Amino acid sequence: MTATEATAQPALRWQTVEVLDLIEETPRVKTLVLTRPDWVKYLPGQHVDVRLTAPDGYRAQRSYSIASTPEDADLMLTVERIEDGEVSPYFTDEVRKGDKFELRGPIGRYFVWTVKLGGPLFLIAGGSGVVPLMAMLRHRAAQNSDVPATLLFSSRTERDIIYRSELDKLAARKDGFIFTHTLTREKPAGWSGRTGRIDADMLIQSGFAPGASPRIFVCGPTGFVEAAANGLLAAGHDRSAIKTERFGPTGR
Amino acid sequence: MNDSPISRGFSGRRRADANAKHIPPGQHLTSDFPVLSAGPTPEPDFENWQFQLGDGDAELGSWDWTQFGVLTQTDITTDIHCVTSWSKLDTRWRGVTIDTLLDAVGLTEPPSPFAIISCEGGYTTNLPSEDLIDGKAMIATHFDGQPLSPEHGGPARLLVPHLYFWKSAKWVRAIEFRDADEPGFWEQLGYHNYGDPWREQRYDGD
Numbered sequence: 457m458t459a460t461e462a463t464a465q466p467a468l469r470w471q472t473v474e475v476l477d478l479i480e481e482t483p484r485v486k487t488l489v490l491t492r493p494d495w496v497k498y499l500p501g502q503h504v505d506v507r508l509t510a511p512d513g514y515r516a517q518r519s520y521s522i523a524s525t526p527e528d529a530d531l532m533l534t535v536e537r538i539e540d541g542e543v544s545p546y547f548t549d550e551v552r553k554g555d556k557f558e559l560r561g562p563i564g565r566y567f568v569w570t571v572k573l574g575g576p577l578f579l580i581a582g583g584s585g586v587v588p589l590m591a592m593l594r595h596r597a598a599q600n601s602d603v604p605a606t607l608l609f610s611s612r613t614e615r616d617i618i619y620r621s622e623l624d625k626l627a628a629r630k631d632g633f634i635f636t637h638t639l640t641r642e643k644p645a646g647w648s649g650r651t652g653r654i655d656a657d658m659l660i661q662s663g664f665a666p667g668a669s670p671r672i673f674v675c676g677p678t679g680f681v682e683a684a685a686n687g688l689l690a691a692g693h694d695r696s697a698i699k700t701e702r703f704g705p706t707g708r
Numbered sequence: 709m710n711d712s713p714i715s716r717g718f719s720g721r722r723r724a725d726a727n728a729k730h731i732p733p734g735q736h737l738t739s740d741f742p743v744l745s746a747g748p749t750p751e752p753d754f755e756n757w758q759f760q761l762g763d764g765d766a767e768l769g770s771w772d773w774t775q776f777g778v779l780t781q782t783d784i785t786t787d788i789h790c791v792t793s794w795s796k797l798d799t800r801w802r803g804v805t806i807d808t809l810l811d812a813v814g815l816t817e818p819p820s821p822f823a824i825i826s827c828e829g830g831y832t833t834n835l836p837s838e839d840l841i842d843g844k845a846m847i848a849t850h851f852d853g854q855p856l857s858p859e860h861g862g863p864a865r866l867l868v869p870h871l872y873f874w875k876s877a878k879w880v881r882a883i884e885f886r887d888a889d890e891p892g893f894w895e896q897l898g899y900h901n902y903g904d905p906w907r908e909q910r911y912d913g914d
Contacts, residue, residue: 466912466913467911467912467913467914468911468912468913468914470712472712472713505793505910507712507734508715508718508720509712509713509714509715509718510714510715510718510719510720511714511719514719514720515712515720515734516718516720516721516736517734517735517736517793518736518793519792519793542720542721542736546715546717546718550717550718551717552716555715555716555717556713556715557713557715558712558713563898563911564897564898565897565898566746566894566897567746678742678743678859681743682743682749682859685747685748685749686748686749688748689748695747695748695750695829696747696830698747698748699746699747700745700746700747700748702742702743702744702745703742
Protein backbone atom coordinates (compact mmCIF):
# COMPACT_ATOMS: atom_id res chain seq x y z
CA MET A 457 0.00 0.00 0.00
CA THR A 458 1.21 3.45 -0.82
CA ALA A 459 0.90 6.44 1.42
CA THR A 460 -1.04 9.12 -0.33
CA GLU A 461 -2.28 12.51 0.65
CA ALA A 462 -4.70 12.41 3.51
CA THR A 463 -8.11 13.66 2.54
CA ALA A 464 -10.72 15.43 4.58
CA GLN A 465 -12.31 12.98 6.93
CA PRO A 466 -15.11 12.76 9.44
CA ALA A 467 -14.46 12.93 13.17
CA LEU A 468 -11.55 10.82 14.33
CA ARG A 469 -13.20 8.16 16.42
CA TRP A 470 -11.67 6.32 19.33
CA GLN A 471 -10.73 2.76 18.49
CA THR A 472 -9.54 -0.05 20.70
CA VAL A 473 -6.16 -1.54 19.89
CA GLU A 474 -4.42 -4.55 21.41
CA VAL A 475 -0.78 -4.83 22.38
CA LEU A 476 0.74 -7.57 20.20
CA ASP A 477 4.34 -7.19 21.27
CA LEU A 478 6.73 -5.00 23.23
CA ILE A 479 10.25 -4.16 22.11
CA GLU A 480 12.77 -2.77 24.54
CA GLU A 481 14.64 -0.12 22.55
CA THR A 482 16.69 1.29 25.44
CA PRO A 483 16.39 1.05 29.24
CA ARG A 484 13.93 3.97 29.12
CA VAL A 485 12.24 3.47 25.77
CA LYS A 486 9.83 0.81 24.55
CA THR A 487 8.05 0.20 21.29
CA LEU A 488 4.45 -0.99 21.47
CA VAL A 489 3.42 -3.17 18.54
CA LEU A 490 -0.34 -2.78 18.20
CA THR A 491 -3.15 -4.13 16.11
CA ARG A 492 -3.72 -1.76 13.25
CA PRO A 493 -6.73 0.46 13.77
CA ASP A 494 -9.41 0.71 11.15
CA TRP A 495 -7.78 3.56 9.26
CA VAL A 496 -7.58 3.83 5.56
CA LYS A 497 -4.13 5.33 5.64
CA TYR A 498 -1.69 7.46 7.54
CA LEU A 499 1.43 9.39 6.65
CA PRO A 500 4.97 9.04 8.01
CA GLY A 501 5.41 11.68 10.69
CA GLN A 502 1.83 11.71 11.94
CA HIS A 503 0.79 11.05 15.52
CA VAL A 504 -2.10 9.61 17.48
CA ASP A 505 -3.93 10.51 20.66
CA VAL A 506 -3.94 7.67 23.16
CA ARG A 507 -6.47 7.28 25.96
CA LEU A 508 -6.16 5.07 29.03
CA THR A 509 -9.13 4.23 31.23
CA ALA A 510 -8.72 3.20 34.86
CA PRO A 511 -11.15 0.70 36.46
CA ASP A 512 -13.05 3.57 38.11
CA GLY A 513 -13.51 5.36 34.80
CA TYR A 514 -10.70 7.89 35.26
CA ARG A 515 -9.06 8.67 31.94
CA ALA A 516 -5.79 10.11 30.77
CA GLN A 517 -5.01 11.21 27.24
CA ARG A 518 -1.67 11.92 25.50
CA SER A 519 -0.21 12.30 22.01
CA TYR A 520 2.43 9.93 20.64
CA SER A 521 4.20 9.87 17.30
CA ILE A 522 3.69 6.87 15.07
CA ALA A 523 6.94 4.91 14.62
CA SER A 524 5.79 2.48 11.95
CA THR A 525 5.37 3.22 8.27
CA PRO A 526 2.03 2.83 6.52
CA GLU A 527 3.46 -0.18 4.67
CA ASP A 528 3.81 -2.09 7.96
CA ALA A 529 1.07 -4.53 8.90
CA ASP A 530 0.95 -3.35 12.50
CA LEU A 531 0.94 0.05 14.14
CA MET A 532 3.95 0.90 16.29
CA LEU A 533 4.35 3.60 18.89
CA THR A 534 7.66 4.22 20.63
CA VAL A 535 7.35 5.67 24.11
CA GLU A 536 10.02 7.19 26.32
CA ARG A 537 9.58 6.90 30.06
CA ILE A 538 9.14 10.36 31.56
CA GLU A 539 10.04 10.42 35.24
CA ASP A 540 6.94 11.31 37.23
CA GLY A 541 4.87 10.93 34.08
CA GLU A 542 1.32 9.70 34.37
CA VAL A 543 1.01 7.77 31.14
CA SER A 544 4.46 6.96 29.76
CA PRO A 545 5.56 4.81 32.75
CA TYR A 546 2.42 2.74 32.24
CA PHE A 547 3.55 1.98 28.70
CA THR A 548 7.20 1.37 29.53
CA ASP A 549 6.78 -0.53 32.81
CA GLU A 550 3.29 -1.95 33.12
CA VAL A 551 1.65 -2.79 29.83
CA ARG A 552 1.76 -6.42 28.61
CA LYS A 553 0.85 -8.34 25.51
CA GLY A 554 -2.90 -8.63 25.18
CA ASP A 555 -3.64 -5.38 27.01
CA LYS A 556 -6.02 -3.02 25.29
CA PHE A 557 -6.42 0.70 25.17
CA GLU A 558 -7.91 3.34 22.87
CA LEU A 559 -6.40 5.63 20.33
CA ARG A 560 -7.55 7.93 17.58
CA GLY A 561 -5.84 9.47 14.61
CA PRO A 562 -3.96 9.90 12.44
CA ILE A 563 -3.30 13.51 13.41
CA GLY A 564 -1.16 16.20 11.80
CA ARG A 565 -0.67 16.81 8.12
CA TYR A 566 2.25 19.21 8.41
CA PHE A 567 5.21 17.32 9.89
CA VAL A 568 4.94 14.55 7.27
CA TRP A 569 7.06 13.22 4.43
CA THR A 570 6.45 10.72 1.68
CA VAL A 571 8.74 9.68 -1.18
CA LYS A 572 6.44 11.57 -3.53
CA LEU A 573 7.58 14.81 -1.89
CA GLY A 574 11.15 14.02 -2.89
CA GLY A 575 14.35 15.14 -1.24
CA PRO A 576 17.00 15.41 -0.20
CA LEU A 577 15.66 14.50 3.21
CA PHE A 578 17.55 16.07 6.12
CA LEU A 579 16.47 14.66 9.47
CA ILE A 580 17.65 15.93 12.84
CA ALA A 581 16.59 14.11 16.01
CA GLY A 582 17.10 14.58 19.72
CA GLY A 583 16.37 11.49 21.83
CA SER A 584 12.88 10.11 21.29
CA GLY A 585 12.35 12.87 18.75
CA VAL A 586 13.69 10.27 16.34
CA VAL A 587 10.34 8.44 16.35
CA PRO A 588 8.43 10.33 13.62
CA LEU A 589 11.66 10.60 11.61
CA MET A 590 12.10 6.83 11.82
CA ALA A 591 8.64 6.45 10.32
CA MET A 592 9.88 8.51 7.36
CA LEU A 593 13.04 6.39 7.01
CA ARG A 594 11.06 3.14 7.24
CA HIS A 595 8.71 4.46 4.58
CA ARG A 596 11.64 5.43 2.38
CA ALA A 597 13.09 1.91 2.69
CA ALA A 598 9.73 0.20 2.18
CA GLN A 599 9.34 2.16 -1.06
CA ASN A 600 12.89 1.25 -2.15
CA SER A 601 13.47 4.95 -2.56
CA ASP A 602 16.95 6.25 -3.28
CA VAL A 603 16.11 9.83 -2.33
CA PRO A 604 19.27 11.10 -0.59
CA ALA A 605 18.66 11.17 3.14
CA THR A 606 20.65 11.96 6.25
CA LEU A 607 19.89 11.63 9.93
CA LEU A 608 21.80 13.57 12.55
CA PHE A 609 20.81 11.91 15.81
CA SER A 610 21.70 13.25 19.24
CA SER A 611 21.46 10.90 22.25
CA ARG A 612 22.62 11.33 25.80
CA THR A 613 24.66 8.14 26.06
CA GLU A 614 25.35 5.13 23.88
CA ARG A 615 22.78 3.12 25.84
CA ASP A 616 20.14 5.74 25.01
CA ILE A 617 20.37 5.35 21.24
CA ILE A 618 16.95 4.29 19.96
CA TYR A 619 16.67 2.04 16.84
CA ARG A 620 20.45 1.70 16.68
CA SER A 621 20.64 -1.68 14.95
CA GLU A 622 17.86 -0.85 12.53
CA LEU A 623 19.58 2.39 11.56
CA ASP A 624 22.76 0.37 10.91
CA LYS A 625 20.77 -1.94 8.66
CA LEU A 626 19.17 0.93 6.79
CA ALA A 627 22.57 2.50 6.16
CA ALA A 628 23.96 -0.89 5.04
CA ARG A 629 21.51 -0.85 2.12
CA LYS A 630 23.72 1.83 0.60
CA ASP A 631 20.74 3.41 -1.07
CA GLY A 632 21.63 6.99 -0.30
CA PHE A 633 20.91 7.07 3.42
CA ILE A 634 23.64 7.95 5.91
CA PHE A 635 23.45 8.84 9.58
CA THR A 636 25.61 10.50 12.20
CA HIS A 637 25.27 9.85 15.91
CA THR A 638 26.34 12.35 18.48
CA LEU A 639 26.47 11.71 22.22
CA THR A 640 26.06 14.61 24.62
CA ARG A 641 26.96 13.04 27.96
CA GLU A 642 29.78 10.59 27.33
CA LYS A 643 32.44 9.49 24.91
CA PRO A 644 32.68 5.71 25.22
CA ALA A 645 35.92 3.91 24.38
CA GLY A 646 36.03 3.14 20.69
CA TRP A 647 33.19 5.52 19.88
CA SER A 648 33.41 6.53 16.23
CA GLY A 649 30.52 9.00 16.14
CA ARG A 650 30.45 12.60 17.18
CA THR A 651 30.19 13.96 20.69
CA GLY A 652 28.66 17.13 22.00
CA ARG A 653 25.52 19.00 21.26
CA ILE A 654 24.39 19.66 17.73
CA ASP A 655 25.78 22.94 16.44
CA ALA A 656 26.08 24.75 13.12
CA ASP A 657 29.36 23.00 12.36
CA MET A 658 27.85 19.55 12.87
CA LEU A 659 24.80 20.50 10.82
CA ILE A 660 27.03 21.56 7.94
CA GLN A 661 29.22 18.46 8.08
CA SER A 662 26.48 15.88 8.64
CA GLY A 663 23.67 17.13 6.47
CA PHE A 664 22.87 18.81 3.20
CA ALA A 665 23.98 22.26 2.15
CA PRO A 666 21.33 24.92 1.59
CA GLY A 667 22.06 24.77 -2.14
CA ALA A 668 20.71 21.21 -2.24
CA SER A 669 17.30 22.53 -1.08
CA PRO A 670 16.70 19.72 1.41
CA ARG A 671 13.43 19.09 3.16
CA ILE A 672 14.36 19.47 6.81
CA PHE A 673 12.60 17.88 9.77
CA VAL A 674 13.73 18.56 13.33
CA CYS A 675 12.19 16.76 16.30
CA GLY A 676 13.20 16.62 19.93
CA PRO A 677 12.96 18.47 23.22
CA THR A 678 12.40 22.21 23.02
CA GLY A 679 15.96 23.29 23.79
CA PHE A 680 17.31 20.85 21.25
CA VAL A 681 14.94 22.00 18.52
CA GLU A 682 15.65 25.67 19.23
CA ALA A 683 19.40 25.07 18.95
CA ALA A 684 19.12 22.92 15.82
CA ALA A 685 16.73 25.30 14.05
CA ASN A 686 18.90 28.30 14.86
CA GLY A 687 21.97 26.38 13.67
CA LEU A 688 20.22 25.58 10.40
CA LEU A 689 19.34 29.23 9.87
CA ALA A 690 22.93 30.21 10.64
CA ALA A 691 24.09 27.64 8.08
CA GLY A 692 22.01 29.42 5.48
CA HIS A 693 18.95 27.19 5.25
CA ASP A 694 15.68 28.81 4.36
CA ARG A 695 13.27 29.23 7.25
CA SER A 696 10.41 27.82 5.20
CA ALA A 697 12.34 24.58 4.53
CA ILE A 698 12.59 23.75 8.24
CA LYS A 699 9.73 21.89 9.89
CA THR A 700 9.92 21.38 13.61
CA GLU A 701 8.14 19.30 16.18
CA ARG A 702 8.88 19.86 19.86
CA PHE A 703 7.99 18.03 23.00
CA GLY A 704 8.44 18.45 26.69
CA PRO A 705 9.08 19.24 29.29
CA THR A 706 5.46 18.56 30.11
CA GLY A 707 3.61 16.56 32.66
CA ARG A 708 3.42 13.63 30.30
CA MET B 709 -18.84 6.46 26.51
CA ASN B 710 -19.13 3.24 28.45
CA ASP B 711 -17.47 0.98 25.93
CA SER B 712 -13.90 2.05 26.65
CA PRO B 713 -11.77 -0.95 27.58
CA ILE B 714 -10.23 -0.84 31.05
CA SER B 715 -6.49 -0.37 30.79
CA ARG B 716 -5.32 -3.15 33.11
CA GLY B 717 -2.90 -1.88 35.71
CA PHE B 718 -3.59 1.79 35.03
CA SER B 719 -4.77 3.88 37.92
CA GLY B 720 -3.58 7.31 36.84
CA ARG B 721 -2.95 10.41 38.80
CA ARG B 722 -6.10 11.91 40.23
CA ARG B 723 -6.65 15.61 40.00
CA ALA B 724 -6.86 17.61 43.13
CA ASP B 725 -10.55 18.44 43.52
CA ALA B 726 -9.80 22.13 43.74
CA ASN B 727 -8.41 22.08 40.21
CA ALA B 728 -10.69 19.54 38.58
CA LYS B 729 -13.35 22.02 37.52
CA HIS B 730 -10.76 24.16 35.74
CA ILE B 731 -9.47 21.37 33.53
CA PRO B 732 -11.37 20.62 30.31
CA PRO B 733 -12.05 17.02 29.25
CA GLY B 734 -9.03 15.05 28.07
CA GLN B 735 -6.57 17.61 29.47
CA HIS B 736 -3.96 17.23 32.20
CA LEU B 737 -2.11 19.77 34.29
CA THR B 738 1.45 20.80 33.68
CA SER B 739 3.55 23.17 35.71
CA ASP B 740 5.98 23.68 32.83
CA PHE B 741 5.32 25.83 29.81
CA PRO B 742 5.86 23.57 26.79
CA VAL B 743 6.73 25.04 23.41
CA LEU B 744 5.02 23.98 20.20
CA SER B 745 5.92 25.67 16.95
CA ALA B 746 5.90 24.56 13.34
CA GLY B 747 9.29 26.05 12.47
CA PRO B 748 12.29 27.99 13.73
CA THR B 749 11.74 30.74 16.28
CA PRO B 750 12.05 34.21 14.70
CA GLU B 751 14.56 36.52 16.31
CA PRO B 752 12.85 39.54 17.85
CA ASP B 753 13.24 42.68 15.79
CA PHE B 754 11.83 45.55 17.81
CA GLU B 755 13.07 48.16 15.36
CA ASN B 756 11.02 46.84 12.46
CA TRP B 757 8.19 45.41 14.52
CA GLN B 758 4.80 46.62 13.45
CA PHE B 759 1.29 45.59 14.35
CA GLN B 760 -1.57 46.22 11.97
CA LEU B 761 -5.30 46.18 12.35
CA GLY B 762 -7.33 45.99 9.16
CA ASP B 763 -10.78 45.48 7.77
CA GLY B 764 -10.46 43.62 4.50
CA ASP B 765 -8.10 45.70 2.38
CA ALA B 766 -8.61 48.83 4.46
CA GLU B 767 -6.07 49.62 7.16
CA LEU B 768 -7.65 50.61 10.45
CA GLY B 769 -4.50 51.26 12.42
CA SER B 770 -0.82 50.50 12.68
CA TRP B 771 1.60 50.68 15.61
CA ASP B 772 5.35 50.33 15.95
CA TRP B 773 6.83 48.89 19.13
CA THR B 774 7.08 52.24 20.91
CA GLN B 775 3.57 53.29 19.96
CA PHE B 776 2.21 49.92 21.02
CA GLY B 777 3.86 50.26 24.41
CA VAL B 778 1.96 53.44 25.28
CA LEU B 779 -1.47 51.92 24.66
CA THR B 780 -3.40 50.97 27.80
CA GLN B 781 -1.85 47.82 29.25
CA THR B 782 -4.08 45.17 30.80
CA ASP B 783 -3.10 42.39 33.21
CA ILE B 784 -4.96 39.10 33.24
CA THR B 785 -4.59 35.80 35.03
CA THR B 786 -6.05 32.92 33.10
CA ASP B 787 -5.89 29.19 32.35
CA ILE B 788 -4.49 27.97 29.03
CA HIS B 789 -5.21 24.69 27.25
CA CYS B 790 -3.08 23.15 24.51
CA VAL B 791 -4.61 20.72 22.02
CA THR B 792 -1.75 18.30 22.75
CA SER B 793 -3.53 17.80 26.11
CA TRP B 794 -1.67 19.94 28.64
CA SER B 795 -3.34 22.69 30.59
CA LYS B 796 -1.68 25.32 32.72
CA LEU B 797 -3.65 27.19 35.36
CA ASP B 798 -3.41 30.77 36.59
CA THR B 799 -0.94 32.05 34.03
CA ARG B 800 -0.23 35.79 34.24
CA TRP B 801 -0.14 37.94 31.13
CA ARG B 802 0.11 41.62 30.27
CA GLY B 803 -0.72 43.22 26.97
CA VAL B 804 -3.17 45.28 24.99
CA THR B 805 -6.72 44.00 24.66
CA ILE B 806 -8.37 43.97 21.26
CA ASP B 807 -11.01 46.24 22.80
CA THR B 808 -8.28 48.79 23.45
CA LEU B 809 -7.02 48.51 19.86
CA LEU B 810 -10.52 48.96 18.44
CA ASP B 811 -11.04 51.94 20.71
CA ALA B 812 -7.74 53.41 19.54
CA VAL B 813 -8.98 53.42 15.96
CA GLY B 814 -12.34 54.83 16.93
CA LEU B 815 -14.44 51.66 16.79
CA THR B 816 -16.72 50.27 19.45
CA GLU B 817 -16.96 46.83 17.88
CA PRO B 818 -15.28 44.76 15.16
CA PRO B 819 -16.21 45.99 11.68
CA SER B 820 -16.66 42.46 10.25
CA PRO B 821 -17.76 39.13 11.73
CA PHE B 822 -14.58 37.06 11.21
CA ALA B 823 -10.90 37.63 11.85
CA ILE B 824 -7.72 36.19 10.41
CA ILE B 825 -4.57 36.55 12.48
CA SER B 826 -1.24 36.80 10.65
CA CYS B 827 2.19 36.20 12.08
CA GLU B 828 5.81 36.50 11.20
CA GLY B 829 6.76 33.46 9.15
CA GLY B 830 3.39 33.19 7.46
CA TYR B 831 1.44 31.41 10.19
CA THR B 832 -2.24 32.26 10.30
CA THR B 833 -5.22 31.37 12.44
CA ASN B 834 -8.88 32.29 12.24
CA LEU B 835 -11.67 32.94 14.67
CA PRO B 836 -14.97 34.80 14.93
CA SER B 837 -14.49 38.47 15.73
CA GLU B 838 -16.71 38.19 18.80
CA ASP B 839 -14.12 35.89 20.38
CA LEU B 840 -11.63 38.75 20.34
CA ILE B 841 -13.64 41.35 22.24
CA ASP B 842 -15.12 42.04 25.68
CA GLY B 843 -11.81 41.29 27.36
CA LYS B 844 -11.59 37.80 25.87
CA ALA B 845 -8.37 38.40 23.94
CA MET B 846 -5.23 40.53 23.93
CA ILE B 847 -1.95 41.07 22.16
CA ALA B 848 0.30 39.84 24.97
CA THR B 849 3.81 41.18 25.43
CA HIS B 850 4.57 39.93 28.95
CA PHE B 851 4.26 36.57 30.66
CA ASP B 852 4.61 36.14 34.40
CA GLY B 853 5.97 39.65 34.82
CA GLN B 854 8.68 39.31 32.18
CA PRO B 855 8.87 40.29 28.52
CA LEU B 856 7.52 37.38 26.48
CA SER B 857 10.43 35.19 25.35
CA PRO B 858 10.84 34.47 21.62
CA GLU B 859 10.07 30.74 21.86
CA HIS B 860 6.78 31.60 23.56
CA GLY B 861 5.89 34.12 20.87
CA GLY B 862 7.76 37.26 21.86
CA PRO B 863 7.81 40.15 21.24
CA ALA B 864 4.03 39.71 21.02
CA ARG B 865 1.48 36.95 20.62
CA LEU B 866 -2.26 36.79 20.47
CA LEU B 867 -3.77 35.49 23.70
CA VAL B 868 -7.23 34.03 23.37
CA PRO B 869 -7.25 31.64 26.29
CA HIS B 870 -10.80 30.32 26.03
CA LEU B 871 -9.82 28.49 22.82
CA TYR B 872 -7.12 25.82 22.36
CA PHE B 873 -3.76 27.51 22.51
CA TRP B 874 -2.81 27.19 18.84
CA LYS B 875 -5.30 30.02 18.31
CA SER B 876 -3.10 32.19 20.55
CA ALA B 877 -0.76 32.75 17.63
CA LYS B 878 2.89 33.53 18.34
CA TRP B 879 4.84 36.40 16.74
CA VAL B 880 1.58 38.07 15.78
CA ARG B 881 1.76 41.00 13.37
CA ALA B 882 -1.77 41.67 12.15
CA ILE B 883 -5.46 41.14 12.70
CA GLU B 884 -7.62 41.45 9.64
CA PHE B 885 -11.38 41.51 10.03
CA ARG B 886 -13.28 39.88 7.19
CA ASP B 887 -16.78 39.20 5.97
CA ALA B 888 -16.08 35.51 5.42
CA ASP B 889 -14.38 32.90 7.58
CA GLU B 890 -11.22 31.36 6.17
CA PRO B 891 -9.35 28.47 7.83
CA GLY B 892 -5.85 29.29 9.09
CA PHE B 893 -2.68 27.18 9.14
CA TRP B 894 -3.61 24.32 11.51
CA GLU B 895 -7.28 24.70 10.66
CA GLN B 896 -6.44 23.66 7.08
CA LEU B 897 -4.44 20.69 8.37
CA GLY B 898 -7.13 18.80 10.21
CA TYR B 899 -7.52 20.82 13.39
CA HIS B 900 -10.90 22.14 14.46
CA ASN B 901 -12.06 25.42 12.96
CA TYR B 902 -13.14 26.85 16.33
CA GLY B 903 -11.31 24.88 19.02
CA ASP B 904 -13.32 25.13 22.24
CA PRO B 905 -11.49 23.03 24.86
CA TRP B 906 -14.63 22.57 26.96
CA ARG B 907 -16.35 20.90 24.00
CA GLU B 908 -13.09 19.08 23.17
CA GLN B 909 -13.03 20.48 19.63
CA ARG B 910 -9.53 19.28 18.80
CA TYR B 911 -9.84 18.04 15.23
CA ASP B 912 -12.08 18.31 12.21
CA GLY B 913 -15.44 16.80 12.97
CA ASP B 914 -15.10 16.92 16.79
